Amino acid sequence: MSDRRSLKFYQADVFTGDAFGGNPVAVFPNAHGLSDHQLQQIAREMNLSETVFVLPPTDQAAVVRLRIFTPTQELPFAGHPVLGTFFVLAQLGLVAATEGITRVMQECNIGLFPVELHAREGELIRVVMTQPKPEFLGPVDDMEDVYKIASSLGLPKHAVADMKWPIEVVSTGLPVLIVPVRSLTAVRSIQPDASAIMDVCHRFGANGIMVFTTVTVEPSATVHARMFAPSIGILEDPATGSASGALGAYLVQNGVVEVAPTTDIVVEQGYEIERPSQILVRIESDDDIIKTV
Template sequence: MPRYTFYQLDVFTDQAFGGNPLAVFPDAEGLDTAQMQRIAREMNLSETTFVFPPTDPQADFKVRIFTPASELPFAGHPVVGTHWMLAHLGRIPLTEPVTTARLELGVGVRAAALYVENGRVTRVVMDHQRPVFGATASDAQIERLARALGLSPAAILDTGWPVRVVSSGVWQLFVPVRSLTDVQSLGADRIDAAALGAVFAELDPETHCHDSVMVLTLETTQPGVDVHTRMFAPALGVGEDPATGSATGGLGAYLIEHGIVAAAPPTTHLVAEQGLEINRPSRLGIEIDGVPGNVEMVRVSGQACPLIEGVLEW
């Protein structure tokens, strides 16, 4: 009878029941792709990770990431949370003040800096890829996108900022909205997933922006926060994601590239809030190296809170 221990933790928060839940299977040897997909569907979280010995000698571990519907090559809260949990379990030897660890992912080996105090991780900062900027939506596409999201076209067009596909590891669509009230009016149950998918396919025919859209506004609910976001990915089985580290890297690049937030070289530091509308408050740090026209690198940081330990057997 197969028997696998798993752990669940909340990521991009320091409080239980906030942030984005993640399930981690730290000893996944023996599981095949179909089994991992079934397990992720059973866990029914936005992502579940499975840890294996590395096949690349530059990596410490190999990690595969699954949503309830499909495998992802890269995702933010699974990378932060898996690093945190492996350190919590003693699988990553910790050295103060910073320990570097490397995961082998679908996008290659990626490093993370684990900040350590009194033998415990206090923050994980993960590297993304150098940002790449893709297609920009036309006004006609923005009108269709707005209707698919349940917004008026003016709610997007009034910002004067582009709707654009960006990748810092995963292609995603970024949609600026004029006010916090407009963003708060959205809901996964109001989205026309088919219409949304059609816009994705036009803008990014190869990956469909990985079927995910991040809506953003510079109006925030908390002091010390720079941007308020919501992420929807209905085609991935994720109606609304409470905290999206992969997209938050692309978000930082988007904000600097288009001058929406002034660059403060060599590294601009921003804070994003997400998940408030679904009672999963999350806070994500963003570091952006470079200036408009030359955004060199982005990193995303956060905390985590271990919550559940269990065993899956069948």
């Protein structure tokens, strides 16, 4: 007797208004009954940055439980997969999105987090998620380490050394090494060395390296960024929600942007791999203390 099972899935491009832009995610709305091994096999077969499996929640406060996989491993938390999944679920009528703002809780492997569904005239126009409070896990001070980071990106030392902002590990759920780079030209010229980046990430306890410059392609953007995470099976990610949250917190914490009680930051990403994306990050702060991302 065959144990085959037919599963529907949907693919959504997140952080873009155009087809073939943004970051694609595969969403399986009914993944109940699959083993961990099967989930990982399916994610490897999909071969996208992330694949999301929707399950019944274990906590009654949540509407769904999400398990998020890269082609090589499960992630405790991620950004664009959550946003894309709730867009798909709302379109399918599996999560209600009433006029105005609907606030629901989602369960993932690091706990419960709110998601907002913004609807206008019967159409879902935006999905917003709250990330864990930022943790600033320490700057990179040793110049030898700075040079290794530059080398892993195929950049000369001067492209990242002597910047007025630190190279620092920041986490809003997943730790990422934030690296300021001098120019847009330098960022666009990066030639990532996957093995060297994995070594750097292992040394600093990070899931990936996010580089940024304040020189942008689009006038509406605040920063231009690229994200490299070969240690979790993603050489370059076209649009990274979790890392953009960490980057936004970094920009506010280090005074890279003008800070207000509510600071909006637009991260442009994915241009170098022909998947242009724009990610809106909102930082709420009070007396120089970041409250929410």
